[in-house]
Amino acid sequence: MWNEIKTELGKPASLTAVLMMALFTFVFLGTEYLYVNMVSLSAGPSASVNAQNYVLGISAGGFFAYPLLDRLIEKQYRTGFLFIASLIAVSCIFMIQQHISYLATLISGSMLFLLFGIFSGKVYDMSARALGENRCLARLVGISYAFGILLQFVNNNLINSELAEAIVLSGFLSMLVIFFMRAERARRNFAIPHQNLWQEAEAAPARIKGSLASGLLLALLVALMACVFSTLDNAVTLNHAAGTDIGQWPRLFLAGSGLAAGFLFDFKNRKFMVIMMYCVMIMSVMCIVLLRFGAPFPVGLFVFYLSSGFFVVFFTSSFIELSRYMRLPALWAGMGRTANNICAVLITNLSVSLLVSGHGFTAIIAALVLFVAVSIVMVAYMNRWNNIVKTAAADSFETGGQKKCAEKFMETVSLTSREYEVFERLISTEESVQEMADALYMSRRTLQRYISSIYEKTGTKSRLGLYRLYIEFSGKL
Known part of the structure; x- marks a missing residue:
């Protein structure tokens, strides 16, 4: 198992994909953390949660715009577009750090996360091209996520001012854009095909009938699961915005959960990945119910960090793998994060209301409805995915x-x-x-x-x- 990972990380394509996903994870989560901190200076806990989820929804718009921009912008102009986009993104980071006003912070955050949506589409599209059909896919995704979280942990413990944090985030964002620019040059000038990271694989499987239905079912499954995990996230954010000191050490557990998820999911070529994720979802639903009946906050924090690592590795690996069979792989490779962000926006008000209200019975009903919905969609998706597996085997x-x-x-x-x-x-x-x-x-x-x-x-x-x-x-x- 470890020898396979060492071999994969020794390949330039796999290593670059891992680094890109790790850098994006760090920059995205680090900027989100800075943004929430700045918004909470002039808004209450509920308004801070709403502002957070609004920009996450806007990032989904950027993600859907990426495939269109990738087709419309000529290859010779893409490097210039990326350079200008990075300058705007860095300016927005410093505007957020300055916190001139609540409105200015909200506008800067909206523009920044719109660009982050475009960047996320590019990260996962290029990672899917680089990794292709890979036995270590979930493990590589888990390693990239753990590395990104560790970078955030080190950053939050060593950096003590918002200005320094903005400088660090801008620096890592610039590194990510440099990866993009180098990849664009490689796509234009690949003299040695086997060493080109982003060349389309000649033996890539053709689009298989039913793959669109599988993609839609997977997106719905991720969205329903996100209802659970976003509610836990909102519970943590509410306590953080209200002054509860969560600390940074639990993030090490988050990194560990992502790493463990990658190794567990790859067991038997990801045969049991969906079932494992389903079990984690059930545990999270039970945790929400327990929190409404007075369970200690550290219990919710523990389950949140555990489930978050598993969830991110699950939807990232699943969509990267599925994108190989889709007509528009650039759209589907990063669909997991987008489905999660859209769901977070749609359920924000309901989730916050559920958390701040005293109606425990409502929480139980909502948990049961989610449990049944996820179960139905999961069975439908697994049947569709198995058909794709069988068709791919027949085509071989x-x-x-x-x-x-x-x-x-x-x-x-x-x-x-x-x-x-x-x-x-x-x-x-x-x-x-x-x-x-x-x-x-x-x-x-x-x-x-x-x-x-x-x-x-x-x-x-x-x-x-x-x-x-x-x-x-x-x-x-």
């Missing part, structure tokens, strides 16, 4: 290279020629047992013996398990 048989891979798989698990014929049917069709038996000119009982033998030799128990095993085997080759 249509190319000569993958045929050789299938033959290598046959040799590795010691399949007979007849078992191989059954294996190919199992992995590339959705035929029933009887339909396969008819197509292979054998009895149903004989076919079932072959299927049992294949499952025993491969250590799987279902067709889906066989699909996943074959794709994992192909990835290794």
